[in-house]
Amino acid sequence: xxxxxxxxxxxxxxxxxxxxxxxxxxxxxxxxxxxxxxxxxxxxxxxxxxxxxxxxxxxxxxxxxxxxxxxxxxxxxxxxxxxxxxxxxxxxxxxxxxxxxxxxxxxxxxxxxxxxxxxxxxxxxxxxxxxxxxxxxxxxxxxxxxxxxxxxxxxxxxxxxxxxxxxxxxxxxxxxxxxxxxxxxxxxxxxxxxxxxxxxxxxxxxxxxxxxxxxxxxxxxxxxxxxxxxxxxxxxxxxxxxxxxxxxxxxxxxxxxxxxxxxxxxxxxxxxxxxxxxxxx
Amino acid sequence: xxxxxxxxxxxxxxxxxxxxxxxxxxxxxxxxxxxxxxxxxxxxxxxxxxxxxxxxxxxxxxxxxxxxxxxxxxxxxxxxxxxxxxxxxxxxxxxxxxxxxxxxxxxxxxxxxxxxxxxxxxxxxxxxxxxxxxxxxxxxxxxxxxxxxxxxxxxxxxxxxxxxxxxxxxxxxxxxxxxxxxxxxxxxxxxxxxxxxxxxxxxxxxxxxxxxxxxxxxxxxxxxxxxxxxxxxxxxxxxxxxxxxxxxxxxxxxxxxxxxxxxxxxxxxxxxxxxxxxxxxxxxxxxxxxxxxxxxxxxxxxxxxxxxxxxxxxxxx
Numbered sequence: 001x002x003x004x005x006x007x008x009x010x011x012x013x014x015x016x017x018x019x020x021x022x023x024x025x026x027x028x029x030x031x032x033x034x035x036x037x038x039x040x041x042x043x044x045x046x047x048x049x050x051x052x053x054x055x056x057x058x059x060x061x062x063x064x065x066x067x068x069x070x071x072x073x074x075x076x077x078x079x080x081x082x083x084x085x086x087x088x089x090x091x092x093x094x095x096x097x098x099x100x101x102x103x104x105x106x107x108x109x110x111x112x113x114x115x116x117x118x119x120x121x122x123x124x125x126x127x128x129x130x131x132x133x134x135x136x137x138x139x140x141x142x143x144x145x146x147x148x149x150x151x152x153x154x155x156x157x158x159x160x161x162x163x164x165x166x167x168x169x170x171x172x173x174x175x176x177x178x179x180x181x182x183x184x185x186x187x188x189x190x191x192x193x194x195x196x197x198x199x200x201x202x203x204x205x206x207x208x209x210x211x212x213x214x215x216x217x218x219x220x221x222x223x224x225x226x227x228x229x230x231x232x233x234x235x236x237x238x239x240x241x242x243x244x245x246x247x248x249x250x251x252x253x254x255x256x257x258x259x260x261x262x263x264x265x266x267x268x269x270x271x272x273x274x275x276x277x278x279x280x281x
Numbered sequence: 282x283x284x285x286x287x288x289x290x291x292x293x294x295x296x297x298x299x300x301x302x303x304x305x306x307x308x309x310x311x312x313x314x315x316x317x318x319x320x321x322x323x324x325x326x327x328x329x330x331x332x333x334x335x336x337x338x339x340x341x342x343x344x345x346x347x348x349x350x351x352x353x354x355x356x357x358x359x360x361x362x363x364x365x366x367x368x369x370x371x372x373x374x375x376x377x378x379x380x381x382x383x384x385x386x387x388x389x390x391x392x393x394x395x396x397x398x399x400x401x402x403x404x405x406x407x408x409x410x411x412x413x414x415x416x417x418x419x420x421x422x423x424x425x426x427x428x429x430x431x432x433x434x435x436x437x438x439x440x441x442x443x444x445x446x447x448x449x450x451x452x453x454x455x456x457x458x459x460x461x462x463x464x465x466x467x468x469x470x471x472x473x474x475x476x477x478x479x480x481x482x483x484x485x486x487x488x489x490x491x492x493x494x495x496x497x498x499x500x501x502x503x504x505x506x507x508x509x510x511x512x513x514x515x516x517x518x519x520x521x522x523x524x525x526x527x528x529x530x531x532x533x534x535x536x537x538x539x540x541x542x543x544x545x546x547x548x549x550x551x552x553x554x555x556x557x558x559x560x561x562x563x564x565x566x567x568x569x570x571x572x573x574x575x576x577x578x579x580x581x582x583x584x585x586x587x588x589x590x591x592x593x594x595x596x597x598x
Binding site for chain 1: 312333334336338339341343344345346347348349350351352353354355356357359374375377378379382383384385
């Protein structure tokens, strides 16, 4: 059984890491990272079968995760470091010249944990499906996980991959949609509405799990449920409700913190809401 | 002058198909993907013999590039197949981020490159692909000249780790390279030695350059003909060595002047050894429907155009 309290403690530190990481270079995307802190923590500290000390590009005989919406780099780097893929101290280099922690994730700097560059949206699902096919060819029964933004679903390539995955019965993949309803220019419904998102995935031939991505028990349960549905001839998608900016009151309920770092005053206010739990980097 | 003889006629895309089939037999990690053009790309044999390693993607090239990227994770060596137009321009961002920047071991194999695909016209006549691909860091760009060389190149690129763009075409053209000649990436091949002018040709236009050299020889002009099958990395050494001897050069390619082989050679000359250069290439216009030979003539890519370019560059020596 997952230790919910322990996971919550880690997620709290991850949120604090995210704000400290984007504040230093005065650059980055805090909103989505805060919203997905629970998701990443649960994924890396409970769900994935991985070996952080022996990262390999091929990821044979372990689970693989792809971040398709690469602008959530801050939360991913924080969780990778906290899990032991690299030193926590390196988080202080985020977005600063000569860093391995590039603004958007890349393989070019050989940072353990990353298998493909992302940032230009819509490509991760195709890549993940390829990796899932590779696992099948290698008779490797581990799973491939992805995360996508809801705004990212406006990219056509996502639906090319969705169609393909169902048609080819890629049933060793669990994709998650960060359904926070917000993107850079405003609410997704105002930009280009996704309509009935669940119905769309069902119509594309995917099995759908829904969960609240900001309640740790639900995230753990949601992953377990999704896992139980793999290997049955259909790809699995989790539609995960989150709150952009979760954990910092003035960053919630708005799209304005999608890609903006807090100034010094805002940073101090945020820090009072995000106490240190397992030690700052 | 050394006489180069054609031993038959075949399309270069069939060389790709044969090479891929052979690779499939000897390397279990080779996988192939095709976006609804199995027949055009000559991938039938591979698909039939290795159904578990062949993926029909449908008409979804962006997805194909992503899938190929993902397949490298776990150790596969994916070969993607579609027309040059849909292999490059249509999926440039996918190649840029997922393959080139991520330095993935994907072989992007493109048929129907250039103007000689013929009647389908400008929508399909890709003449910007070399430029698009050579600009990407980590990318190797190869454009073989005939059936044998395309087959050899297909087999050779499985051995290099990293992204490769392999360009070939639709028309039936002369076979004149040896089936036993090993394909060495980045190593130019001197087809004919000469002293007056260097002709650097790539792809289908290499045969035209050979024909031009024969005509020039009868007129007392001794052209050196060099096969630049690898545009990136360019064989700087071979090019400079030749032009140091001849003093001037002509480039010949079935591609736009902007961004093509001539453009790479011009850059090299201006950095290392300024010498006159004439470029036989398409000058900033789209193609049109017609028969391959008619189009080569209309767009200034035929044997007489190379002869004329040589005569012009000789006056600039």
